[in-house]
Amino acid sequence: MSESPRLDAALSERIHALCEEGRDLWHDFDIEVRQDQWHSFVAADYDAVQAALIDLRSPGARFLEWGSATGVVTIMADLLGFEGSGIELDASLVRVARELAERAGSKARFAVGSFIPLGWAWSPPGGDGRSGTIGEGTSGYLELERSLDDYDVVYGYPWSGEEDLMLDLMRAHGREDARLLLYTVESGTKVYRGGKLEV
Ligand SMILES: C[S@@+](CC[C@H](N)C(=O)[O-])C[C@H]1O[C@@H](n2cnc3c(N)ncnc32)[C@H](O)[C@@H]1O
Numbered sequence: 001m002s003e004s005p006r007l008d009a010a011l012s013e014r015i016h017a018l019c020e021e022g023r024d025l026w027h028d029f030d031i032e033v034r035q036d037q038w039h040s041f042v043a044a045d046y047d048a049v050q051a052a053l054i055d056l057r058s059p060g061a062r063f064l065e066w067g068s069a070t071g072v073v074t075i076m077a078d079l080l081g082f083e084g085s086g087i088e089l090d091a092s093l094v095r096v097a098r099e100l101a102e103r104a105g106s107k108a109r110f111a112v113g114s115f116i117p118l119g120w121a122w123s124p125p126g127g128d129g130r131s132g133t134i135g136e137g138t139s140g141y142l143e144l145e146r147s148l149d150d151y152d153v154v155y156g157y158p159w160s161g162e163e164d165l166m167l168d169l170m171r172a173h174g175r176e177d178a179r180l181l182l183y184t185v186e187s188g189t190k191v192y193r194g195g196k197l198e199v
Pocket residue numbers: 040041042043044065066067068069073087088089090093113114115116133134135136137156157158159183
């Protein structure tokens with residue numbers, strides 16, 4: 001069991017149990033859904049994201065997960081003291097996330113919809129505005145009654161080539177002093193603030 005010395009034992013145990021259940025959910029999803037049809041849900045390395053969230057937490061800070069899938073990271077953020085919210089395009093995953101939050105005793109909130117705000121479109125300098133695996137849907141911010149610039153920490157797991165879209169979206173609609181936490185298979189976790197990588 002990976003236990004963080006920076007958390008008390010009870011909280012560490014709760015988060016460990018959450019992540020274990022999350023890994024089981026991902027395993028089942030992979031077999032039941034992804035074997036028959038392509039789906040962009042792949043679970044992050046929860047231990048790596050947890051370590052980054054512990055560094056970023058401050059009481060009452062608002063956390064948003066872009067593409068929250070089964071909700072593990074948003075619920076983890078909520079248990080760590082953030083006000084945690086997630087937006088996910090796939091309504092069946094949002095149902096799973098809400099049930100998981102209830103079992104975990106978390107107040108994390110989830111909206112069905114897109115994390116792309118209404119009216120925003122990706123237009124990179126090179127002109128190729130394809131958004132990769134990031135799907136389209138009604139903006140999820142309305143259901144959360146918040147806009148992107150209400151959040152102190154925004155988290156996303158971009159597929160290869162999608163990181164620039166997330167950085168651009170944050171530049172356009174995020175607060176300048178907010179953190180963008182990204183997890184990628186290639187680099188693990190990275191934190192940006194004002195578009196710049198923090199060391
Ligand atoms: C790579 S998975 C990341 C899952 C989770 N955030 C994690 O870190 O373990 C990407 C998720 O984003 C969702 N997604 C894709 N496009 C979206 C959009 N425009 N708005 C909201 N969710 C989206 C997918 O359905 C999928 O669950």
